[in-house]
Amino acid sequence: MRKFGMKRAIVGAAIAALAMNASAAHAASATGTAKAKILRQITLTNTSDLQYATIISGATASTVAVSTGGTRTCGGSLTCTGTATAANFDVAGTDSAVVVVGGDSSVTLNGSLGGTMTSSLTYSSATITLGATGGSFQVGGTLNVGANQASGDYSGTFNVTANYQ
């Protein structure tokens, strides 16, 4: 699917390039030159979410950590169920290109029945060097769960960017 997307972008760019060169080509009608410009590109795809899954809070405040490798560590007074995952992002582009990874270092989550929680966020790397098949980075975090945290569905958003220098 990603390959298809790339092809379309090149086609799109080529159409743009052709359109821009159309008048020049017309003027030089004696030489039939076809022009196409291939642009360097970058793609970013999100293949998994940062999931703490379900947590049952205890009498004391505690934390749940999900490493960038996707391993969950459940704090002492908590019960954790479900499957935890780290967020994964695939980056593709020019072979050997260095991409700077940026993003929020924390996020606030609001509960459906009131209450908030905060989570710190950790990134697997500050930069990635793309290989022939691209590269990837992961986002893990540590969630601060209050004593007897109000139950409910907590949601929040965080910003992540892949930056070319």
Place this chain on the structure above:
Amino acid sequence: MLRFLKGLGLFTAVALGVAAAPVHAAGDLLVAPTRVILDGSRGTEVVLNNIGTEPATYRISLEIKRMTAEGGLDEIAEDEANPAERAALDMIAFSPRRVTLPPNQPQVIRVGVRVPEGTPQGEYRAHMLFRAVPDAAAAPAAAAKPAGEGVSIALTPIYGITIPVIVRVGDLGAEASIGEAWVGETPDGPAFNFDLARTGNRSVYGDIEVTRPGAAEPLLVARGIAVYPEVAKRNVSLRVPGELAAKLKGPVRIRYTEDREIGGGTIDEAERIVK
């Protein structure tokens, strides 16, 4: 191989996790080209493509970023922008700023520049950010939880790509020099490090090639390394596999060349003993 195993592990985790939310990727994107340089009069075009499986609305904006001595890019709030950064935001025009695209539909973003008369010579830069607007209805389904107990967590990433848009005013020049090189440990594994210093009134940008004297095949290639004018020197830290880290130690030749698209001339070249 490692990545494959990791991917397999991830896949297994998702497949086994009945309660896990479905993998959704509304907002995946492609941007081309990856760097824009404008000489002050002519504009250009950038292509944005929706490579996700769902229609998505993307927002395009300009951000200010400052390079750090470690080579990172710090995001700067608009009200903290200095006059040169403010001028960059004002001279770069683009359209559209918001677009809804069905899957595999490219969109051309036109980028124009207008340099006001009397603008001091120099390099003006902003970073164009492309990212999907989160769709409230498409927030990831919370993992099923027993009624009335526990908390479920849904964290939605708002993710995007930034590319630099650079406007050069006047006749500018810059040079770079390669400093010390060493192999170090980072929390994420070994990295090849070297210092890159810059002088002049514009950024330098190019590719790094590390070779062992006498060997044709480069040990390491890293493309698209910039030193922006706000820093006189930066560290370049490239994560490498353990076996490559061991190989890099000893005498090497480091070559920093201009982008292949503008000829690939050497910016600086140095022989170093990597510690």
